[in-house]
Amino acid sequence: MPAGIPVFDGHNDTLQRLLPRTGDAPQSILDHGDSGHLDVPRARAGGMAGGFFAIYIRAQESRNPPEPVPDDNNAWTWTPSAIDVAWARAECDRLLTGIDAMFDAHPDQLMRCLTHDDLVACLSDDRLGILLHIEGAAMIGPDCAELPELYERGIRSIGPVWSRPNCFAHGIRFGWPSSNDIGPGLTEAGRRLVAECEALGIAIDLSHMNRQGFLDTAQCATKPLIATHCGAHDLCESARNLTDDQLRMVADSGGVVGVNFYTGDLRGDGLNHADMPLDRLVDHVLYMLDVMGEDHVALGSDFDGAVMCDELGDASGFPRLLELITGRGVSDTALSKIAHGNFLRVLEHHLT
Numbered sequence: 001m002p003a004g005i006p007v008f009d010g011h012n013d014t015l016q017r018l019l020p021r022t023g024d025a026p027q028s029i030l031d032h033g034d035s036g037h038l039d040v041p042r043a044r045a046g047g048m049a050g051g052f053f054a055i056y057i058r059a060q061e062s063r064n065p066p067e068p069v070p071d072d073n074n075a076w077t078w079t080p081s082a083i084d085v086a087w088a089r090a091e092c093d094r095l096l097t098g099i100d101a102m103f104d105a106h107p108d109q110l111m112r113c114l115t116h117d118d119l120v121a122c123l124s125d126d127r128l129g130i131l132l133h134i135e136g137a138a139m140i141g142p143d144c145a146e147l148p149e150l151y152e153r154g155i156r157s158i159g160p161v162w163s164r165p166n167c168f169a170h171g172i173r174f175g176w177p178s179s180n181d182i183g184p185g186l187t188e189a190g191r192r193l194v195a196e197c198e199a200l201g202i203a204i205d206l207s208h209m210n211r212q213g214f215l216d217t218a219q220c221a222t223k224p225l226i227a228t229h230c231g232a233h234d235l236c237e238s239a240r241n242l243t244d245d246q247l248r249m250v251a252d253s254g255g256v257v258g259v260n261f262y263t264g265d266l267r268g269d270g271l272n273h274a275d276m277p278l279d280r281l282v283d284h285v286l287y288m289l290d291v292m293g294e295d296h297v298a299l300g301s302d303f304d305g306a307v308m309c310d311e312l313g314d315a316s317g318f319p320r321l322l323e324l325i326t327g328r329g330v331s332d333t334a335l336s337k338i339a340h341g342n343f344l345r346v347l348e349h350h351l352t
C-alpha cells in the first residue's frame with residue numbers, strides 16, 4: 001500500500017455493487033468505478049490496506065431500500081421487514097461464489113484475510129486485504145448449523161442483524177430523531193450464535209442492534225466488543241448511533257467502535273445530504289476519543305452502502321480525513337491506532 005498510515009476500515013458494501021444480482025453487469029474490483037466509493041485503484045490512492053467487506057442480503061422484492069419520507073420536522077423512521085431464509089441462503093451463496101472467483105482471478109491484487117497474521121500482512125502488502133463479514137445473518141438457521149461451512153468459506157465476522165428482524169434478534173429500525181432503546185434483544189438462538197461464533201473464531205458485530213440486543217450480546221460475549229460502523233448518539237440522534245454508556249461498555253471490554261461515515265448518522269439534522277463538512281466526521285472521532293480513549297476508536301466507512309460527504313468523496317479521500325484528525329490535535333500514535341491499530345488489536349482476540 002502507498003506511503004502514509006495504512007487504513008483498515010470497518011465496513012463497506014462494495015461486494016453488492018460489484019456483484020449485482022440482476023440486469024447490471026458485474027464490475028471488476030480492479031477498475032476505477034464511475035460511481036460508488038471503493039475499488040482497488042481508489043483503495044490504493046487512499047492508503048486503504050484492507051477492511052471488512054460485507055455480505056448484505058437485499059430484500060427479494062426490491063433492489064434498494066426506499067428513501068425514508070421525513071415529516072415537517074424532518075423526523076422519519078423506516079422499519080425494514082424480515083426476508084425469506086431460502087432467498088437469503090441463495091443470495092449468500094451467489095455472493096460467496098462471486099467473491100471466490102474474484103480471489104481466483106486476482107491473486108496478485110486481493111488478499112483473503114482469515115487470520116490475524118493476514119491482517120498484519122495486509123498493512124504492508126501490495127494486495128487489498130478483504131475480511132469477509134455477514135451483515136444480517138438471515139441465511140443462518142436457529143441451530144447455527146450453517147456456521148462451520150460459512151467459516152470454511154472465509155467468513156470471519158458476523159453482525160447477527162441488519163436493521164430487520166431474524167431468528168437471532170430484532171435489529172434497530174432506521175430513524176431520526178430516535179432512541180435506540182426499541183424492542184426486544186437477543187433470542188435464545190441469538191445467544192447460541194454469539195457463543196458458537198466465539199468458539200469458531202468469528203467476530204460478532206454490534207452495529208445495527210437495538211439497545212437490548214447490544215446489552216444481551218455484551219452480557220454473553222467473552223471477547224472484546226466490536227461495533228464496526230456507528231456514530232455517536234450524543235452528536236446525532238440517529239437510532240443507529242451509540243449512546244455514551246454503550247461506548248463506555250465497548251471500551252471497558254477492550255473493544256472498538258468504527259466511526260461510520262454515513263452523513264445521515266453524522267450531521268445531527270437527520271438529513272443524509274452530502275454537503276457536510278468532513279470536519280463533522282472528525283467531530284464524532286474526537287467525541288469518541290473523549291468518551292472511550294484512543295485505544296477504542298477506529299474508522300468504519302460504509303463505502304458503497306451510504307451517502308458520503310462530498311469533501312471526502314470516496315476511498316481515495318482517507319488521507320484528507322487523517323490530516324483533518326491530526327489537525328485537531330490527535331497524536332501520530334493515536335492516529336495510527338484509529339487508522340488500523342485498534343481493529344487489529346481487537347481482532348487478534350477473535351480470529352483463531
Ligand SMILES: [Zn+2]
Nearest residue numbers: 135207208229
Ligand atoms: Zn450497515
